[in-house]
Amino acid sequence: MSKRKPPTLVRDDPARAPLVGNVKVTREDWLNLARNVLVDEGVGEIKIAILAEKLGVSRSSFYWYFENRRDLLEALLQEWETRNTKTLVSKCGQPSRTISEGACNFFRCFVDTSQFDHGLDFAVREWARRDVAVRARIDLADQTRLHAVTEMFLRHGYEAYDAECRARILYYMQIGYHALDVRESMDVRFGRVAGYLNGFTGKDADPEALEEFRAFAMAHAT
Template sequence: MTEKNAPDGTKPRSRGPSRTSREDWIQIALDTLISDGVDSVKVLTLAEKLECARSSFYWFFKNRTDLLNALLDHWQSTNTKAVLDSTKRPAETINFALVQVYGIWVADGSFDTQLDFAIRDWARRSGSVRRALDLSDAARVDALSDMFERFGYLRSEAETRARITYFTQIGYDALDQRESMETRAARGRDYVYCITGVAPTEEELTALRNVVWRDVDT
C-alpha cells in the first residue's frame, strides 16, 4: 500500500518506531491542557512534544477547534460518564450507593480531577465551554438526586443531599486540603452520616475503607 502524503505534500515524520495516532494527539493535548492551560494547546507546540511533523496533525483533525472539541468529548465520556454510571450501580442501601460514588473520585481512577479543574479554568475563557460545563454539572447533580430518590428521599431533599455530596467533593479537591488519608478515613463515619442522614453500619464502613481508603489501617 502506498503511503499518502500529508496535506502540505510531505510525509509525517515518525515518532520513535511508529507514526503518531489520533490518540497520541489527544493524550498530549490533554496533558498540555492540564499542565499549561488551553492557550498552550497549539498544533506546533504539540507536534514538538510528539517529535513529529506539524502536518501530520491534519490527518486526524480539521483544525485546532476540532481537537479542542475532541478534548471536551473525552472529558464528557470519562469524567461525566463516570459520575453518572456510579450513581446507577446496584446497592442495598444509600450508604453503599454513596461508597460507590466516592470510589470513582478517590480510588478507581475513572474520574480525573485535574482534567475537571482544567476544563473549569477553560470555561472562564469560553462561553461554549462554560455552557458545556454547566450542563455537565447539572447532569451529575441530577444523577445523584435520582440516586437519593431511589432510596426513598423526597425529591427536594434528594436534590439538596445531591448538591451537598457533589459540591463538597469538588470543593474539597479545589481547596487542596492536603489532609492525610488517615485523617480523612477517621472521619469516614461522620462524612457518610452527615450526607445521607443514616448512620453507617460496620459493613458499610468496611466497604468504604475497601473502596476509598483500602491502603489505610483504621
C-alpha cells in the first residue's frame, strides 16, 4: 500500500490555510525540535516517541513526513550542510575589494547565527565521534570550507602556500573560538578585530571594510 503524501499546509504561514484534522504539526516542527534535542542533549536522545510526546501528537504524525528515524537524522545533516557549510562557502565567494573585506565577510557568518549555527555545528561534531559516516561528512565539510577560505586569499594575490596556511589559521581560530564558548560583549570583541585582521592577513585592516563590519556586528549584537 502506498503511503499518503503529507498535506502542504504550513502552520506558521498566515497566508495559507490552517492545519486541519489530525495534522497538528509540520515537518519543520519535527525538524526544529529534533535540532534542539541534538544541540542540547545529543543524537542519542532523538527518539520518535519522545519527540511526539513533546509535540503533543501521536507517533503516527511523524510518518507523514519521514520514513523512519534515520530519515529524520539525514534531514538534520542536510540542514546542517546547507545552513553552515554552504553559507560559509557563499560568504567567502562574495566579491571583496580587499582581503580585510573578504575576512569580514567570513566573520559575518559567525556574528549572525541565522547564517551559521555554531551550536548545531558542534552537536554534529560530537555526533561524529560515535558515527564514522557522520565523521566522514564532517571531514568533507571542513575540507570544503577550508578550500573556500583558501580561494578567498588566492583571489587577493597570496601565494598558494601562504593562502592555505592563513586559511587554516583563520578557520581553526574561529571554530576554536566557539568551541571554548568565549563570553565577550560585542564591543570588547570588535575592539580586537583590527588586530585580528592584521594577524590573519598580514596587512593593515581596511578602515572602510572595518566600519561596514562594525555596523553589521552591532546590528546583530546579542
